[in-house]
Amino acid sequence: xxxxxxxxxxxxxxxxxxxxxxxxxxxxxxxxxxxxxxxxxxxxxxxxxxxxxxxxxxxxxxxxxxxxxxxxxxxxxxxxxxxxxxxxxxxxxxxxxxxxxxxxxxxxxxxxxxxxxxxxxxxxxxxxxxxxxxxxxxxxxxxxxxx
Amino acid sequence: xxxxxxxxxxxxxxxxxxxxxxxxxxxxxxxxxxxxxxxxxxxxxxxxxxxxxxxxxxxxxxxxxxxxxxx
Numbered sequence: 001x002x003x004x005x006x007x008x009x010x011x012x013x014x015x016x017x018x019x020x021x022x023x024x025x026x027x028x029x030x031x032x033x034x035x036x037x038x039x040x041x042x043x044x045x046x047x048x049x050x051x052x053x054x055x056x057x058x059x060x061x062x063x064x065x066x067x068x069x070x071x072x073x074x075x076x077x078x079x080x081x082x083x084x085x086x087x088x089x090x091x092x093x094x095x096x097x098x099x100x101x102x103x104x105x106x107x108x109x110x111x112x113x114x115x116x117x118x119x120x121x122x123x124x125x126x127x128x129x130x131x132x133x134x135x136x137x138x139x140x141x142x143x144x145x146x147x
Numbered sequence: 148x149x150x151x152x153x154x155x156x157x158x159x160x161x162x163x164x165x166x167x168x169x170x171x172x173x174x175x176x177x178x179x180x181x182x183x184x185x186x187x188x189x190x191x192x193x194x195x196x197x198x199x200x201x202x203x204x205x206x207x208x209x210x211x212x213x214x215x216x217x218x
Contacts, residue, residue: 006197006206007197007202007203008197010194010196010197010202011193011194011197011198013193014185014189014190014193014194015190031216035209035216038209039202039209040167044162044165044166045161045162045165046168055152056202057196057202060192061185061189061192062189063214064183064186065185065186065188067183068184068185069185069189074171075171077181083190085189088170102218103210103214103215103216103218104215104216105215105216105217105218106217117149117217118158119161123197124203126203126207127218132218145171147184
């Protein structure tokens with residue numbers, strides 16, 4: 001299993017994984033699945049729509065495509081992408097946040113990698129901050145970016 | 148002792164019903180795969196926004212407002 005960021009997960013969800021990830025089972029942490037889902041939510045009917053410009057992202061999709069996308073986000077094909085159960089990772093992620101200045105999202109990714117001994121492949125360099133890189137080095141996590 | 152539903156004045160029913168409609172299945176076992184796929188145009192769009200900085204801007208916006216979701 002390979003842990004990925006949202007930039008790698010989204011193409012994989014729609015059957016277009018990046019070349020280095022073709023045929024590989026991918027995993028996305030709960031926090032990253034949540035953030036991706038949130039970025040791709042339709043505006044809805046009410047005041048929630050005013051909280052971010054990102055709600056416009058799905059406006060380019062047809063209603064049918066939006067429906068399929070949300071089905072894929074909620075229940076991805078496990079052959080393509082698994083959303084990692086966050087519950088067994090709570091203590092590890094907490095300990096990582098007590099050790100490094102990382103967000104919950106970053107700490108959960110690190111916790112999944114350490115716990116399951118999964119490599120991390122980010123599609124976006126900004127996913128690998130200096131602190132993330134230091135933590136992966138010190139914890140023996142295999143991290144690479146594909147950009 | 149009964150538990151009431153609390154106040155109902157000022158309830159935004161449209162918002163409430165929309166939020167309820169977004170909930171997923173409680174168990175993956177309840178999911179019936181539809182086998183539907185995105186259109187080529189839709190898939191190409193999502194692939195493109197993942198790479199051209201559009202998705203990055205959206206995720207950065209979320210992270211800027213909520214530091215625990217940054218990174």
